[in-house]
Amino acid sequence: MTESIRRPAGELEAAVLSALWAAERPLTPPDVQQALDTPLARTTVATILARLHDKGTVRRTRAGRAYAYSPAVEDHAALAAHRMHSELDKEHDRPGVLARFVSRLTTDDEALLRSLLEQAAVPGDPG
Template identity: 65%
Template sequence: MSETSPVQRRPAGELEASVLAALWAAGEPLSPAEVQRALGGRLARTTVTTILSRLHDKGAVSRSRAGRGFTYSPIQDSAGLTARRMRSELDKQDDRGTALARFVSQLTSEDEQLLRTLLEAAGDAPEGPSAAPRPGPGAGP
């Protein structure tokens, strides 16, 4: 009887991140077969198609009909996707204040200063459809 090593699963999101990286690098819409090739053929085409479908369901990629299949394009760049994920996680919290406080408490001093600078700049920006209302001191939820 031969010994087999346990199958190691990839960390959650690693395959999606690899597929998105391939799409960003291409700079043009790709079919699942093209994504598979861009990833070095390590994944089955059905796996790539499943990942692309899940990314589409999550709103991370758009797809366009191409013959009998689809081509896929990322909706946002890497920074935009990270921001969207952060917002999505924050929206799941009942106590947003505590979640934000814990996030801020884990920032490096450089990131904290950068966040302060960005918040100050956002406060100077003209209000528009994308500008979120900023509650005043003591404002409740």
């Protein structure tokens, strides 16, 4: 008896997102299934798309009786930032989470973060 090899959900989500990023239009689950390099059942693709929608990573619009999906984030960096914000928003001890995050930055990352924060600060803007 052969066991099927299960890939991590994150790997499948990344493959689906890559297909959506490569498309020039919203895709239905069968479109995504066709665009993937790996064979996945349409129900699996639909489940992955629904989960990505629940996470706010993709948008969906009606396409007849089904949905068509498009990315809500523009690239891998935006996806990582979206995930970081989502995790931060879940925590009650936001200052503690940020403090621990910052404490593990490398010197180069810390300098980059300081530079980005300075660039984001607009004179006269209270926030």
